[in-house]
Amino acid sequence: MPSFDLAKVPLRELNQALHNVTAGTNEMDFEVLNPRGAHAVAVGIDAPVNVDVRGNCGYYCAGMNAEATITVHGSVGPGVAENMMSGTVVVKGDASQYAGATGHGGLLVIEGNASSRCGISMKGIDIVVKGNIGHMSAFMAQAGTLVVLGDAGDALGDSLYEAKLFVRGKVKSLGADCVKKKMKPKHLELLAELLKRAGITDVKPEEFTRYGSARQLYNFNIDNADAY
């Protein structure tokens, strides 16, 4: 298994090796040691490889991921899995701001807490956070699912479009145009499937509350000016 010790080799070497992976290769498992908060670890992968990062990372870890499964055995800085297209990113620790921002697909699992703006402008990504999330999460989210086992901070789902939000704990406040919605069988099914994919077996879909867009801000209407 190729192993990259970032205390010894430059980050560029790691990312280049990951970008060089071609179809049919046998080298599918990579290990990254000593990231020590480095930025842009394992970004831009476009192959179904497995990457285990042992330690804490900085900004934009696993950004733009397609197909790869990246597990960070530590915490990550701002922008983890930003603009992910597909694949899976698992963070064993906490995540800083805007985790999974603008993600188009794939699954992001954060086993600790995520801070503010988790899933901001998400466009199809599924995000599961075992802990709590910070303020303004799922701001302007357009598609995908955000599942939170803990609590959510202020202004959840502010100016939300069509993403589905499920929170098991308390929500400090809802943002403009975000409302509590009825949990229908299809939502319970979706949630059960997502929890399963995230490896969560001890939590029932019925324990969550669903939130979504009231669709009042879709088109500009002068009567809604105060809500913008």
Add this chain to the structure above:
Amino acid sequence: MCGIVGLFLKDKALEPRLGALLSDMLITMTDRGPDSAGIAIYGPSAKGAGKITVQSADPKSDFKGLGAALSKKIGTEVSVDVRATHAVISLAVDKLDAARDALTELRPGITVMGRGESVEIFKEVGLPKDVAERFGIGKMSGTHGIGHTRMATESAVTTFGAHPFSTGPDQCLVHNGSLSNHNNLRRELIKAGLRFETENDTEVAAAYLSHKLAEGQNLGHALESGLSDLDGFYTFVVGTKSGFGVLRDPIACKPAVMAETDEYVAFGSEYRALVGLPGIENARVWEPEPATVYFWEH
């Protein structure tokens, strides 16, 4: 962008390493701000003793014979420790104000960077590595300190635009962000009798806190008041003679990460700044909440 760091030691055994640890933290943050850098160190203080850190663009002539001239002028013994463009003047604490006035008269080219019983402030245009080396920060010991590497947004790239800003005895502040109501607030603070050296927005925040402290609030309360009076983006790290505080604005888009062990409390703009600290692997690491005051005191 700016990079800020802070280190508050709980374990006395680490005190001789404060300057070295803090400079390493700041050097790691160099790419967040290459314009200027500065460090405030709270060092050992003796009862009744005070110090003033001064800066001069012409240290050769300004610092020559400064000790003797100042001593004669204010009628007390002073010693002057020159370090590149800065000098630390040691004297009786009750002579600090007299010395400050006398300095203006004796050496008009000199700027007071900080004063008090414990704090010494060194800041210059340049990279953190060069600034730390120039002033021998790595060899300094102390109880706590803060540092800043600047990407200038609101005012000029000069020594005086560098952080930390100190506007009261043993107080200083570093800032990542920008304030939007600093001009108006500066006018109000000037009316209240505060003095400003620069056009910098951060100096206004520092002066605001000094003003609140002078009104009798403790640092925790002063920071709470700041949440409603300071408009803009900010992550502040502040130091007082015995305390260390952190505050982020309610939007909290400027990054911040903290770590605490039995030996210290540390702050960094990024986790990278903390990785060289002893025992960081087992520290409690968290991101400070928006609009929440964090404060430690010896």
